[in-house]
Amino acid sequence: MDGATMIEWTAYALQGILILLAIAIVLHKNNGTIIILIASFSLVTASLYIINNAPDVAIAEIAIGSAIIPLIYVISISRQREFIVLDRAMDEFIFIGDELAGIGYVLLHRLAEYYHLELNITNDPGLCSLDEAMDRMLCEKTNVDLIVAKDEETGKYVFKGKRSSTLMKKLQQMTQPFDNIEVILFKDSEFGG
Amino acid sequence: MNPLLTFIVVLIGFYGLATSKNIIKSVFSVTIIESGIILLFLNLGNFEGGGIPIVGESLTNIVDPLPQALMITTIVIGSTVTALALMLSIKVFHHYGTVEWAEVLGRKDGE
Amino acid sequence: MVKQALLLVLLGGIFAVFYLVTEDLSELYNNFGKTYFQLNGLLETGSRNLVTAIYLDYRLFDSFFEAGILLVAVAGIIWISKHDLNEKNAQFMLDRYKTPDLFITFSRIVYPMMLVFGFYVIINGHLSPGGGFQGGAIVATAILILYYIDHDRETNIKQIVTIEKLVFFLIVLVASLSLLTRGEFFTNFMPLDSSVASKAIYLVILNILIGFKVALGLWTIFTAFLREGR
């Protein structure tokens, strides 16, 4: 077998692998696995570019397609598995001591389990010290999904979130039996001016 | 090398676009279509015994350099589109709590 | 189910037509461009790498907008991910993903090598495969590794974006110099009959500028994403 035919057969094999990878990417359900597939997809395409006498394109593809793009995918997919909660209540509703064991936590945990999300609770003092009136803006402009606060007058716990979110609808259902929990949903502000 | 096999990759990408239920899946499909098209362009221009498009001391029969220059542009364009789409998808997730097309698009305006 | 079956039939039909196209194309194939570049490419532009010759000289106008797309996308991504809150307050996400030590050590070795390779690719773009766009992407990847080594790395995005825009200005400026020397827009500023070596000056300058611009652009894009991830 001489060099030329070997390259030809390698090319056919790589093209076969490429088709399989493409099918796998399109049909696979788990986005995390797909990232690995897409990185290998772009490596295979880069090798095929070289076989097609295009080393310039191959360098560009390797640098961009198999390093930066998969990283961006990883970040955006891991962001889409998160449920970010800002705890401003600062009492035993969520944190008991340093442990996550309060009743609010159990509730939120169940919600996150239901949607296969990762619960990410924070009580960053920088954010918590912000004015209550900023809550609406926090919800709209940042990635915070839910704000837990305590109404000092009634002693009720208040969940604040976006009305557009599916998660909030579920949360509303789940909190119905609890008397001391209230859900406030912010509507997206009107625009068009 | 066979352009037909490459074209199958492009078609798989279109199949993905027409069946994907999820924003991320659609972005993946666009990436596939794009790589397929780039490969197809190079593939159609390649021929047996061709050399890389660099003029050396010895005269070889090079492949067409123009498609390669164009495809570098396409790679850069494609990566920026992907980045922008993914950033938008993060924002969509935080507004709607999901990245399923049906649920995101099913909401009424202003809600 | 019916829908998917129909879809497969549609795609099969498109494939069949494409089969006829490939049959056709082998007869049609017009190699005007290829012949032109092989005969005149080196003499006219001074670049041995004909791909570089095309995107830095024959079709430089395309490359502006290729860089322009990156510039616009960077500005757009920053605008979309930015919020009006004070940035310091917003860093509340916990850093849960610790990089393994082995990976850090490995990265420390690889990082300078990648950087050097990136610069090599940029500077030798007119002689060997590579050039501004590819080299810039490699440099950006090298910078990306820095983030793995040093988690709490803070980057001043504003500064990078400013430099990026200035570099774009410089690219347009250098490319327009030919208006003074040759009376034409966007080509080599050396006269057409000068030697291959002197024409290379322009190619190296432009490759470095484009590489710089692309590296900065990609750096900003993934910094924006990393910030979103915090």
Added chain:
Amino acid sequence: MIFVPVYLVFVPILAAMIIFLFQKPKMAYLALVAQGVVTVLAVWYFLTFRDDYSQTFFTFGGWNNLIGIGFRNDAISISFLFLSIFIWWMVLIYTFNAKKDTRNFLFFLLFLEGVFFGLIQTNDLFNMFVFIELTTILVSILVAYEKAGDSFRAAIYYLLLNTAGVLAFLLGIILLYYSFGNININQITTMIASSDLSETTTVRFAYVLLMSGIAVKSAMFPLFTWLPRAHAVAKSGVSALLSGIVVKGGLYLFIRISLMFAAAPYDTSMFFFAIGATTAIVGVMFAMTQKDIKQILAYHTVSQIGIMMMGLSSTDSLTFSGGLLHLYNHALFKSLLFLGAGIIVNVYKTKNIKYIRGVFRAMPLLSILMIVGMLSISGSPLFNGFISKSVIKYGLTDAQYWLLQIVNLGTATSFLKMSQIFFGPRTLSYPLVRKREYLPVALLAVACLTMGVLHVPIADFVLDVDLAKFKPISLQYVFEYGLMLGAGFLLYKYVIDKDYKPVQWIRNFRISFETANYMFLLYFTVMIGVFVVYPML
């Protein structure tokens, strides 16, 4: 002098970047300066070359014109140029605010202007692809600019669907490159005329790919689904820009590619007329049922694009220029309506026409201007929409004429529905409107009237066609229009206003993303059937 197109592209782009770099609100005035420079340059260029457009061709770098990228202009591109400069002026005045920090917005707006000028003037297919993709990215950023949930989902829908279309366009370019050896539009036009290449399957397939990519960009049936989403959620200034001129970029490409294949023996006029008529009817059906003021206007853009396609698909030069004229007129009155609607939405803080009442009492001047726009779009005599519609009508057969009448009826109905916002008691005591926002609306209204009355000299000057036989007004026309309004009122009163089940169903009908892509493939396959497989049989 010949390099003016380069300055037209780069002046707005460089101005945009300077505004972005210097972080001072006062720098916003630079946008107006740049716009002024562009206007002066364009007028100068036009006066120099208006006798002989063949001199406008030049190649960057002075290379062989088959190798380098070339720019050229002709009557159509120059008229597009002036139209877009005018609309950009209006939008700039409308959104301009030197006090607030609008740096980012102006950056995207001016960059888009430069890119759009490039798209109009380029003579190279791949360069065209780069510009289309750049427009797509810029528009999706502008749509997402408000950073609300609605705008994000509209932006990503727009971005991905259009990218899929543009990639089909790229595939077409590839096939053309390998069969012609270059991607210069002028050269390909002559090669198609002089050889029988256009008969081959490859070139036919490439034609189908290019046209189906363009169909997505120009929102033809069934690929218009992105348009109402994107145009209805953007800022009003941006909506006016998108509906007024940017979506016409797709139609401009349609004209360009059609002219490129003009010598090819493809039977295109039947197919594209059918597509145009379907687009018009479906668009107007959706528009009639909507309740959101900006949705109504956005769906009307779809239906008007259908009417333009009816004209542009024709091989007859008079009907073709009718389509072109309607395109210009639509840019004027649709921008007017969107800007006016923006002021109303800002004042009333709602987009639902059910809750907007008494606009006439609160803002009489704005109402009159809006009514001018409504009369124009519904084809009332004396206004510009009427002229271009009658030019299109002139070349149609009887059956085609009635299709157009159905669309007109729908348009009249939905604007009767929209006009109820003017009536009713005054609900707002003192509406806060910035005076500056009235200026572009008023200018656009004046432009609508001018185009309606002085159509003969304008069409002669710009497009070199004689429209002397189309009178702006006569008793018969007024009578016909009155009849149309009456029928529209009945339709509104007894069908739309009753809110029957089908009406509700149409109102809430939305096409999801994967179905839109499915339709794209379907449309593509139908085009293959019509243009590739059918001639082979």
